[in-house]
Amino acid sequence: MEHSQKRRDFLKTLGVGAAASTLAFKAPYVFAKNKVTLRVMGTHVTLQEELRQRAMRELGINIEFTPMGSAAVLQKAAADPSSFDLFEQWSDSINILWQADAIQPIEVDRLVYWDEINPLTKTGKIVPDAKLGAGDSPNKLLYAQPDGSLGETPSKLISFMPYVHNVDSFGYNTNVIEKGIPYETESWAWLLDEKNRGKVALVNAPTIGIFDAALAAQAKG
Known part of the structure; x- marks a missing residue:
């Protein structure tokens, strides 16, 4: 080389x-x-x-x-x-x-x-x-x-040594947002739900947060 x-x-x-x-x-x-x-x-x-x-x-x-x-x-x-x-x-x-x-x-x-x-x-x-x-x-x-x-x-x-894999997911405080049902009512759309305004946030890493926002938009229809 x-x-x-x-x-x-x-x-x-x-x-x-x-x-x-x-x-x-x-x-x-x-x-x-x-x-x-x-x-x-x-x-x-x-x-x-x-x-x-x-x-x-x-x-x-x-x-x-x-x-x-x-x-x-x-x-x-x-x-x-x-x-x-x-x-x-x-x-x-x-x-x-x-x-x-x-x-x-x-x-x-x-x-x-x-x-x-x-x-x-x-x-x-x-x-x-x-x-x-x-x-x-x-x-x-x-x-x-x-x-x-x-x-x-x-x-x-x-160019690099790969050693970690992960998938995007989200966590939420059930004292603030009502507990949902896994795989049924829990949804990325919650990020854009008006009732959750001021209660949700995206990670500030662009390569992660942007895609999380895209998943939210897709889930919202």
Whole structure:
């Protein structure tokens, strides 16, 4: 691949999900007089103190977490890549960081558990004959291509380590909004229901909140 000198020289920044991939490298333990300090930048969602403490105990290294909001962490990482060693966020941040030369690719052959990652992230489908969903898909920018771009053609280099899947859902306080019946009266439409004005909110991450609003509009008809 034709990587820029900046990317080749870059500190071992791995990409989205890299915090999980730390455990998966085929590398021997390194014994040094001074403990290694790993700086992990990401969101409040996953950079939790309990995880940091456990990782330090099991890995025998120092770990520093820098949790921020979605927009802030992406801006910081793109503008100042020297401020972190591992970056953890959603896959939709990868294009920005890749184009900014803020991250470098991960070698698939060094990931012990790569084969255990289900095909949803790798191909966009749980099973081969599944229908592709609407919108973007992480597999479209997972693999580093020979020309330095990102794409869905499998290669030995990936732009991020996928490690979490989730689905959009909503929660509500039954002291404020009357309890509904699951799969019958509970609905995304509640977000746009006039009687819930001032009682509902969207998450401020654009790539999540916008789609939640779209689901609400669809449910409202």
